Amino acid sequence: MGMEYLVLMLLGVMLAAVLIAVETDDLLSSVIAIGAAGFALSVIFLLLGAPDLAITQVVVEAISLVLLIRLIVTRRDTTGETETPRDALRTALVMLAGGVLICGAYFALAGGQGKGTIPPFGQPVLAHKAGDAVPPGVAADYLARSAEQTGAANVVMAVILDYRAYDTLGEATIIFVAILGAYAVLRRLGRRRDTRESDQ
Amino acid sequence: MSTGIYILALAVLLAGLYAMVAKKNIVKIIVGLLAIDYALNLMLVLVGYREVVRAGCRESGLPPILAEGQTPAQLAAMAVDPLPQAMVLTSIVIGLGLTALMVAMGIRLYERYGTFDTNRIRRLRG
Amino acid sequence: MSEGMTPIVKNTARLISGFIAVFGIYIALTGHISPGGGFAGGVILAAAAVLIVLAFGRSTAERIFTPSQCHLWDAAGAGLFLVVAMLGYFSGGFFVNFIAHISKGQVGKLFSGGTILVSNLCILIKVAAGLAGAFLALSAFRRQGVDAADIVVEGGQKA
Numbered sequence: 031m032g033m034e035y036l037v038l039m040l041l042g043v044m045l046a047a048v049l050i051a052v053e054t055d056d057l058l059s060s061v062i063a064i065g066a067a068g069f070a071l072s073v074i075f076l077l078l079g080a081p082d083l084a085i086t087q088v089v090v091e092a093i094s095l096v097l098l099i100r101l102i103v104t105r106r107d108t109t110g111e112t113e114t115p116r117d118a119l120r121t122a123l124v125m126l127a128g129g130v131l132i133c134g135a136y137f138a139l140a141g142g143q144g145k146g147t148i149p150p151f152g153q154p155v156l157a158h159k160a161g162d163a164v165p166p167g168v169a170a171d172y173l174a175r176s177a178e179q180t181g182a183a184n185v186v187m188a189v190i191l192d193y194r195a196y197d198t199l200g201e202a203t204i205i206f207v208a209i210l211g212a213y214a215v216l217r218r219l220g221r222r223r224d225t226r227e228s229d230q
Numbered sequence: 231m232s233t234g235i236y237i238l239a240l241a242v243l244l245a246g247l248y249a250m251v252a253k254k255n256i257v258k259i260i261v262g263l264l265a266i267d268y269a270l271n272l273m274l275v276l277v278g279y280r281e282v283v284r285a286g287c288r289e290s291g292l293p294p295i296l297a298e299g300q301t302p303a304q305l306a307a308m309a310v311d312p313l314p315q316a317m318v319l320t321s322i323v324i325g326l327g328l329t330a331l332m333v334a335m336g337i338r339l340y341e342r343y344g345t346f347d348t349n350r351i352r353r354l355r356g
Numbered sequence: 357m358s359e360g361m362t363p364i365v366k367n368t369a370r371l372i373s374g375f376i377a378v379f380g381i382y383i384a385l386t387g388h389i390s391p392g393g394g395f396a397g398g399v400i401l402a403a404a405a406v407l408i409v410l411a412f413g414r415s416t417a418e419r420i421f422t423p424s425q426c427h428l429w430d431a432a433g434a435g436l437f438l439v440v441a442m443l444g445y446f447s448g449g450f451f452v453n454f455i456a457h458i459s460k461g462q463v464g465k466l467f468s469g470g471t472i473l474v475s476n477l478c479i480l481i482k483v484a485a486g487l488a489g490a491f492l493a494l495s496a497f498r499r500q501g502v503d504a505a506d507i508v509v510e511g512g513q514k515a
Contacts, residue, residue: 089396192456
């Protein structure tokens with residue numbers, strides 16, 4: 031029972047940090063606030079029973095902070111933001127779509143007659159027994175049989191590297207392409223700067 | 231209570247969406263995309279959480295790691311769902327790759343136009 | 357500019373970055389026993405490289421690891437992962453855990469889990485090299501001093 035309150039409180043902190051990051055004028059404060067949101071998220075992961083995710087989120091957040099601060103710290107763009115009337119219309123339309131999303135999500139959660147399609151917090155699909163109206167997911171099988179089928183104690187690792195290893199191959203490809211894209215964006219300018227530095 | 235937790239996560243998603251659409255500064259757009267990433271990962275893990283009733287009181291589920299002296303049947307009865315965690319684990323590292331790519335583009339834009347403001351960049355180019 | 361930071365930071369980085377690297381490799385190696393895995397370990401190992409680049413400056417760090425070395429290790433990690441997947445054909449299909457079919461090992465020991473251990477190491481190499489190389493490429497743009505006008509004149513097109 032106390033777990034839900036802790037998660038709710040940390041979610042409130044995360045929401046406050048994101049709002050500060052979005053609205054503040056100073057870029058450095060904005061980046062630090064989003065870093066705070068990331069660290070709050072890692073504690074939420076720990077409370078929800080996901081220690082792998084907590085470790086990964088902490089280190090990813092640290093590296094993201096270094097990258098973002100690298101971006102803004104020597105680039106001082108002190109002029110404010112300019113605004114045109116078309117921007118206000120676009121913002122209004124997207125917020126309207128966002129509101130429709132929230133309404134749809136509410137119906138998915140709470141349902142028209144009190145029965146939503148997303149299971150209530152704390153009773154995942156995994157928890158259903160074999161005779162229920164909703165069939166249990168495949169995760170119960172993974173939990174019960176991962177030790178004898180794969181020999182790994184960490185079921186999450188067994189899922190991503192044995193049962194669903196093909197998805198991990200796709201994920202490694204995505205990281206490869208993203209890093210390649212970063213190289214491609216930076217490459218030409220780097221060579222030009224190096225020749226200019228060697229000239230001086 | 232449970233609906234409230236989901237609604238808060240959706241509120242983070244909306245805040246990130248607002249930042250991506252309404253703000254003109256490249257850095258704010260990147261921050262908005264990071265917020266959307268966090269909110270989506272959080273929603274996935276929230277769906278997989280499990281509460282077990284042990285000795286009459288409700289407790290949180292165990293992480294899905296087999297401890298010493300625990301049988302797999304016990305783990306299957308008390309652990310949280312491992313599948314959303316597996317999906318989110320790769321998603322977090324993909325988010326880091328995306329951040330690196332966006333920061334590279336931001337650096338390149340600043341070197342080319344001298345400003346982070348997209349309205350001014352649009353005017354410079356056209 | 358490229359001399360890096362003060363001597364305190366440099367000496368601390370010299371002492372600490374080795375520990376960070378070993379910690380990252382440990383987290384990746386015992387991924388199938390305790391929380392962590394190849395992804396978290398790879399990012400931690402990249403963090404050690406990032407620390408070296410930040411503390412010593414880009415030109416000194418390039419004497420330790422160059423961008424082309426990072427590209428090589430990145431591709432090697434991905435290629436090794438594919439090789440492990442293809443070797444699964446010996447036991448039935450793509451990505452089948454062929455080592456677990458031979459001998460599973462004891463649950464909770466280091467040499468258990470079959471190809472999960474090897475895959476964790478491949479992912480470690482891939483993620484660490486990719487992120488270290490990307491950060492090295494990003495650190496070529498540390499100074500702000502280039503104006504937009506310089507680049508326009510050099511490239512030959514008007515802004």
